[in-house]
Each structure stands twice: as C-alpha cells, then as structure tokens.
Amino acid sequence: MSDGRMDDGLPEEMAHGSPSERRRPAPPLSAGWRWGFPAVVAVLVLWSGWLLMDGLGTILDSEEGRTREAVTDQSAPGFEAFVEQTWSMLVVTEDAAGELVQVAVIAATDRTGGGGTVLLVPSEASASGCAAQPCRLVDRHREGGVETVRASVTELMGVGVTGTALLTPTRWENLAGASPAVVVELPGDLVATAADGTSVVRFPAGTVAVAPAEVVDLLGFVDDVGGMDRLARQREWWTGWMGQIGVGDPAANLPALDLDLVHLLVTVATGPVRVITSPWAVDGSSMVVDGTALDDLVVAMFPFPVPLVPGRLPTVRLLNGTGDPSLDAPAREAVLRAGVELAVVGNYRHDGAIQTRVIHRDPAQAEAANALAALLGAGVIFDEMASPVADLTVVIGADFRPAG
The missing domain is CATH 3.40.630.190 (LCP protein)
Known part of the structure; x- marks a missing residue:
C-alpha cells in the first residue's frame, strides 16, 4: 500500500521539489554581463568592419590590382586595346x-x-x-x-x-x-x-x-x-x-x-x-x-592577321615601353614573325623601359615565352600577377632593334 514514498524511499515532494521551488526564477545577471557583453560584440563588429575596409584599400592601392581610369589617348602611357583583325x-x-x-x-x-x-x-x-x-x-x-x-x-x-x-x-x-x-x-x-x-x-x-x-x-x-x-x-x-x-x-x-x-x-x-x-x-x-x-x-x-585556327597559337599582349611610336610597326612585325596571335596592343604604363622582356603567368607557356624572347633578343619573366588577357605580354624596351 502506498505510503507517499517513491520507489527509492524518498518522499515525493523531496524527489521533485515543491511547486513553489520549481517556479523559482533564475538570479539576475550581474551588471558586468548585462552591459559588458553587448559592448564587446559592438567592438568586434566595428573592428571587423575596419579590417574589411583596410583590406580593400590595400588591394586597390596595390600595383597588381590598381584601379585605373580608362586611357583613350593612343599615344599615352597605359593605353591598351584589343586588335581589330585586318579587313x-x-x-x-x-x-x-x-x-x-x-x-x-x-x-x-x-x-x-x-x-x-x-x-x-x-x-x-x-x-x-x-x-x-x-x-x-x-x-x-x-x-x-x-x-x-x-x-x-x-x-x-x-x-x-x-x-x-x-x-x-x-x-x-x-x-x-x-x-x-x-x-x-x-x-x-x-x-x-x-x-x-x-x-x-x-x-x-x-x-x-x-x-x-x-x-x-x-x-x-x-x-x-x-x-x-x-x-x-x-x-x-x-x-x-x-x-x-x-x-x-x-x-x-x-x-x-x-x-x-x-x-x-x-x-x-x-x-x-x-x-x-x-x-x-x-x-x-x-x-x-x-x-x-x-x-x-x-x-x-596583315598588321593584325586573322588566325587560321583560333586558339592554336599563343596570344600576345604587345606594349611599347619606349614612348617612341615609330617602333610600333617594327615591333608588331617582329612579334608576328614568331608565329603567335596578336591580341592586344598599346603602351606600357610608363615610358623609359630599358630591356625588352617577355612575361608569362602560366608555367605551361614557358617554352613559348623563351622561343619568342630568343627571336626578339629579350629577357623572360614569370609573373603570376601578369595580365590574363593574353598568354604572353611583350614589353618593348630601348634595347629593341628592328629587323634589317
């Protein structure tokens, strides 16, 4: 017969607590937690925002990712344009x-x-x-x-x-x-x-x-x-x-x-x-x-020839770094004789380049870069941050000598 005890021998009210004890509210948070935690979160949000803006500023100010205004003067440093194939x-x-x-x-x-x-x-x-x-x-x-x-x-x-x-x-x-x-x-x-x-x-x-x-x-x-x-x-x-x-x-x-x-x-x-x-x-x-x-x-x-098979030959971005426009045609002809596809022409971002160089960003293009450099008498540079608009970038320097 029941005597008001649970199976483990404790009174029921001792095992589960009285109703008033079960409804007792938790003690309030201290003032430090109530005001300190939100303040810490606010500081973290502000700090992360500052880091984001600082990082973006660093990228935009860097040489590799610099944002530039479009250069429309064909004689100005930095001008570049995709070629229009010879009609x-x-x-x-x-x-x-x-x-x-x-x-x-x-x-x-x-x-x-x-x-x-x-x-x-x-x-x-x-x-x-x-x-x-x-x-x-x-x-x-x-x-x-x-x-x-x-x-x-x-x-x-x-x-x-x-x-x-x-x-x-x-x-x-x-x-x-x-x-x-x-x-x-x-x-x-x-x-x-x-x-x-x-x-x-x-x-x-x-x-x-x-x-x-x-x-x-x-x-x-x-x-x-x-x-x-x-x-x-x-x-x-x-x-x-x-x-x-x-x-x-x-x-x-x-x-x-x-x-x-x-x-x-x-x-x-x-x-x-x-x-x-x-x-x-x-x-x-x-x-x-x-x-x-x-x-x-x-x-x-054909100053800008139509390739027989598009994509079969390495593409070239040709930049005149001398500031002398009379070298544009001889440089273009020298590059074309190497059996490449001319994709972009223009001027280097500043005049006064001394050495002619061939730049590639993909190790798979190293052989093509070396072959072109040998024909131009140029140096070769591997740069992962080079422009991706062409396989190879050629910068004509003061040491370039036209054929003939």
Missing part, C-alpha cells in the same frame, strides 16, 4: 565556263585611313590535296570550287581572310562598269583560236582600253606556257583599275551596292595601293612561291 577578302574569278582564272587577296592597311595591298595569285600556283598530280589551284578549284581555293591560299599564306567573293564575267562587268575603261599597254597581239580553227586577234598590241565586258577575257587570256605574261597583264589591269577607283570619291567609281567587296575596295582605294605579283616563279606547268618573300609580304599586308 581582307579572297576574290576568285571564274570565266564563262566556270574555270578558275585568277585569285586576288585584297587587304586594307587601315580601315580609317585607307590604302592596302592586292596580292595576285595565279591559277597555276602549286597547291596540295589534289587527287592527282600536278596539283595547282586550278585543279583544286575543279575538285571543290571556291572553298577549296580559299583553304589552299590561306594555308599557303598562313593567315585567314575576313571574307570571300566569287566574280563571274557578268559580275565583273557590273563591278568595273561604274568607272571608265581601264587602259593597258600590250607588247604584242593576243591571238585567240576560233572554233573553226582560224586565228583571231582578241586584243591588239599597243594601248588598249579594256571594256568592262572584256575584263575576264583579258585576265584569263593564256598565251604563254608558264603564265608569267598573263600575271603581268593582270597586274597592269588591277593597277589601272584601282587607280581609276581612287580618283575623286572612290564610292562614286563603284556600283552602289551594299557588298563587303565594294566597301573594301572603297577603303583600299582611298589611300596608297600596291599590286603584288613578285613571290611567284615558273616551275614546269606550275608556279611556285618564294616562301621567304611571301612571309615578308603577309606580315606587311
């Missing part, structure tokens, strides 16, 4: 039968100031990739059309182009018809053989005004084994035509067509124009190129 087109000419007559590579020197180069590539130029030999551009064209010609010519030059245009006799007539007929000097009659076997003088010797409808006939006329005479006629016609376009307002000497080729011709004809045929030489039924001469020409034609 260029591959112009393929076909005759009425669809045979390849000529290839011209047109490149603008300056999109604003105008001028440029027309490189004439003969249809007999040696190529690779044909099903049979000999392998020439005309053979590549027969197998795959304009795209195979573009692939062969760009591979030969080692750079790409920004566009391609196909010109037929009718298109040439429209394109050349907006300006006066081009006059050429022929050393001898150009005699064609008619279908019945009779000979016909197609273009007489002497001064000849080539009508727009006759342009492709002149460009494609074959009268010699190697094609050098035809190449010379093509050069004379292109020189005369580009001169005609450049008289007065170039846009008025071309058809009012919204075509990339027309816009490019207007830009090129605005300034000095070179028409080049020199890299080619006869080799049997083909024409071969002087590789060194072509490399020099391509570097001059």
Whole structure:
C-alpha cells in the first residue's frame, strides 16, 4: 500500500521539489554581463568592419590590382586595346565556263585611313590535296570550287581572310562598269583560236582600253606556257583599275551596292595601293612561291592577321615601353614573325623601359615565352600577377632593334 514514498524511499515532494521551488526564477545577471557583453560584440563588429575596409584599400592601392581610369589617348602611357583583325577578302574569278582564272587577296592597311595591298595569285600556283598530280589551284578549284581555293591560299599564306567573293564575267562587268575603261599597254597581239580553227586577234598590241565586258577575257587570256605574261597583264589591269577607283570619291567609281567587296575596295582605294605579283616563279606547268618573300609580304599586308585556327597559337599582349611610336610597326612585325596571335596592343604604363622582356603567368607557356624572347633578343619573366588577357605580354624596351 502506498505510503507517499517513491520507489527509492524518498518522499515525493523531496524527489521533485515543491511547486513553489520549481517556479523559482533564475538570479539576475550581474551588471558586468548585462552591459559588458553587448559592448564587446559592438567592438568586434566595428573592428571587423575596419579590417574589411583596410583590406580593400590595400588591394586597390596595390600595383597588381590598381584601379585605373580608362586611357583613350593612343599615344599615352597605359593605353591598351584589343586588335581589330585586318579587313581582307579572297576574290576568285571564274570565266564563262566556270574555270578558275585568277585569285586576288585584297587587304586594307587601315580601315580609317585607307590604302592596302592586292596580292595576285595565279591559277597555276602549286597547291596540295589534289587527287592527282600536278596539283595547282586550278585543279583544286575543279575538285571543290571556291572553298577549296580559299583553304589552299590561306594555308599557303598562313593567315585567314575576313571574307570571300566569287566574280563571274557578268559580275565583273557590273563591278568595273561604274568607272571608265581601264587602259593597258600590250607588247604584242593576243591571238585567240576560233572554233573553226582560224586565228583571231582578241586584243591588239599597243594601248588598249579594256571594256568592262572584256575584263575576264583579258585576265584569263593564256598565251604563254608558264603564265608569267598573263600575271603581268593582270597586274597592269588591277593597277589601272584601282587607280581609276581612287580618283575623286572612290564610292562614286563603284556600283552602289551594299557588298563587303565594294566597301573594301572603297577603303583600299582611298589611300596608297600596291599590286603584288613578285613571290611567284615558273616551275614546269606550275608556279611556285618564294616562301621567304611571301612571309615578308603577309606580315606587311596583315598588321593584325586573322588566325587560321583560333586558339592554336599563343596570344600576345604587345606594349611599347619606349614612348617612341615609330617602333610600333617594327615591333608588331617582329612579334608576328614568331608565329603567335596578336591580341592586344598599346603602351606600357610608363615610358623609359630599358630591356625588352617577355612575361608569362602560366608555367605551361614557358617554352613559348623563351622561343619568342630568343627571336626578339629579350629577357623572360614569370609573373603570376601578369595580365590574363593574353598568354604572353611583350614589353618593348630601348634595347629593341628592328629587323634589317
């Protein structure tokens, strides 16, 4: 029977305490805790905020992470800009039968100031990739059309182009018809053989005004084994035509067509124009190129070349540290000869750099940096804090010596 005890023998009120004892409040905190703890928390918050602001200030004031205002003066120290690839087109000419007559590579020197180069590539130029030999551009064209010609010519030059245009006799007539007929000097009659076997003088010797409808006939006329005479006629016609376009307002000497080729011709004809045929030489039924001469020409034609395969070559940020703008072009050409992709050009953050140097931030680019430095006669620096906009940074110093 119950006697008011728990199993352990203690009275129930002793085991659990009386109701008044269970409701007794905890003693109040001391004044130190009530005011000291919040004060400590407030101090910690203020201190952490000060540390944060101080750290940000240190970063912003540091050399590696310094915030700078944009420099828009191209001659000022610190100016940098991503390159705008050279405006260029591959112009393929076909005759009425669809045979390849000529290839011209047109490149603008300056999109604003105008001028440029027309490189004439003969249809007999040696190529690779044909099903049979000999392998020439005309053979590549027969197998795959304009795209195979573009692939062969760009591979030969080692750079790409920004566009391609196909010109037929009718298109040439429209394109050349907006300006006066081009006059050429022929050393001898150009005699064609008619279908019945009779000979016909197609273009007489002497001064000849080539009508727009006759342009492709002149460009494609074959009268010699190697094609050098035809190449010379093509050069004379292109020189005369580009001169005609450049008289007065170039846009008025071309058809009012919204075509990339027309816009490019207007830009090129605005300034000095070179028409080049020199890299080619006869080799049997083909024409071969002087590789060194072509490399020099391509570097001059394409200040900011289009890479054949984007991302395959190391990218370069080129900075002039001398304050002498006359070194911009020689430095650019020297870097391009090293087989790299130019991504950014500009000026070092201050003039007076003494030593030319190649800087890389990734150990994987050490080999490329050393190779480029060897060609430039420069030193190599590894800097993890270098700009990430390109694989390599080249700073041109006072010790830089242009080629030649």
